[in-house]
Amino acid sequence: MSELPYVLRPIPTDKAEELRDAGGPVFVANEHPGFPCRQCLLDAEVGEELILVSHDPFTGNSKYRSASPIFLHRVGCQLAFNPSDLPTQLTSRQLSVRSFDKDEMMIDAAVIDGDELESKIESFFDDVQSETIHVHNATRGCWAVTIERRAA
Numbered sequence: 001m002s003e004l005p006y007v008l009r010p011i012p013t014d015k016a017e018e019l020r021d022a023g024g025p026v027f028v029a030n031e032h033p034g035f036p037c038r039q040c041l042l043d044a045e046v047g048e049e050l051i052l053v054s055h056d057p058f059t060g061n062s063k064y065r066s067a068s069p070i071f072l073h074r075v076g077c078q079l080a081f082n083p084s085d086l087p088t089q090l091t092s093r094q095l096s097v098r099s100f101d102k103d104e105m106m107i108d109a110a111v112i113d114g115d116e117l118e119s120k121i122e123s124f125f126d127d128v129q130s131e132t133i134h135v136h137n138a139t140r141g142c143w144a145v146t147i148e149r150r151a152a
């Protein structure tokens, strides 16, 4: 089992806890999949509670900054994804993927089916300027994960 050649960055635990503490509408998952938690990168099981919050995945002062709606399990969850595989939460959905350079300026963007994610990440990172890729749900616009180039 080998690791992915890049690093998946879900919402950091401290940020997720901050957003849970600030509160938001609570949902109970009534279908699976359908309620993707952006901390553990799993879709909630039917009956699990989630909170809807707003998260800005940028870390610098990018002009592209924007918060998007995301679900989190209402009660803290553990990172559960397998580091050698892209989570089903991503590969099963239509995605918007955006490539950014070190100054968080957008280089490229595309709307793809999730099963194309792996090849799209590789083609974005073929450009040496590309440092991070932001993945969003193409339809509802929720930020899903940020992908970083693995340090050489």
Ligand SMILES: [Zn+2]
Pocket: 037, 038, 039, 040, 041, 042, 072, 073, 077, 078
């Ligand atoms: Zn979760």
